[in-house]
Amino acid sequence: MNEPVLLKEWLSEEARSLAESYFRIVLAAGRLTPEPGMKSDALYGDPLADALAIRGTSIVSDNAGRSVYPSYGYWRVYWPGASLELHRDREACDWTMSVAVASQSNTLPWPLEVGSGPTTTINLAPGDAVLLRGRELAHGRLTPAPGWSAWLFLHWVEDRGSYLDGRPLPAFGRGTS
Numbered sequence: 048m049n050e051p052v053l054l055k056e057w058l059s060e061e062a063r064s065l066a067e068s069y070f071r072i073v074l075a076a077g078r079l080t081p082e083p084g085m086k087s088d089a090l091y092g093d094p095l096a097d098a099l100a101i102r103g104t105s106i107v108s109d110n111a112g113r114s115v116y117p118s119y120g121y122w123r124v125y126w127p128g129a130s131l132e133l134h135r136d137r138e139a140c141d142w143t144m145s146v147a148v149a150s151q152s153n154t155l156p157w158p159l160e161v162g163s164g165p166t167t168t169i170n171l172a173p174g175d176a177v178l179l180r181g182r183e184l185a186h187g188r189l190t191p192a193p194g195w196s197a198w199l200f201l202h203w204v205e206d207r208g209s210y211l212d213g214r215p216l217p218a219f220g221r222g223t224s
């Protein structure tokens with residue numbers, strides 16, 4: 048599978064709403080860190096993100112045609128005017144899933160561009176996700192964000208040695224291998 052896969056309503060409305068409430072709580076609590084020059088704040092290694100990566104492992108394995116292992120997940124909020132150059136992800140991102148969780152009213156979709164040269168435009172509504180090979184397929188957001196939006200970025204690796212990005216979370220070893 049080399050093309051991005053759009054997963055419509057990967058989060059049910061009930062799950063999406065729960066995730067949005069959780070996001071608003073961690074944002075209000077000051078848990079997200081501003082990214083200099085990016086009009087974006089992020090929270091790495093959040094437990095809900097990791098839990099959703101575990102939930103997504105089977106569908107990612109199905110698309111990959113092999114076993115994959117969660118490496119890390121994080122929250123990111125983009126503020127109005129944010130954009131993101133085309134880039135490829137780091138080593139712990141054999142598989143990358145971008146999950147649209149919430150946005151300022153009527154400001155999604157915010158086009159995701161995928162590929163080098165002519166790009167493919169993907170539009171996600173809240174609850175939708177897109178799965179792609181993060182290290183191989185360039186992706187970015189070239190048009191300025193029309194409003195704020197909250198995203199979960201989930202990642203999997205094909206090498207179990209990179210399981211959980213090397214983080215010491217021993218409880219994850221029980222019942223998930």
Ligand SMILES: [Fe+2]
Nearest residue numbers: 134135136186
């Ligand atoms: Fe990326």
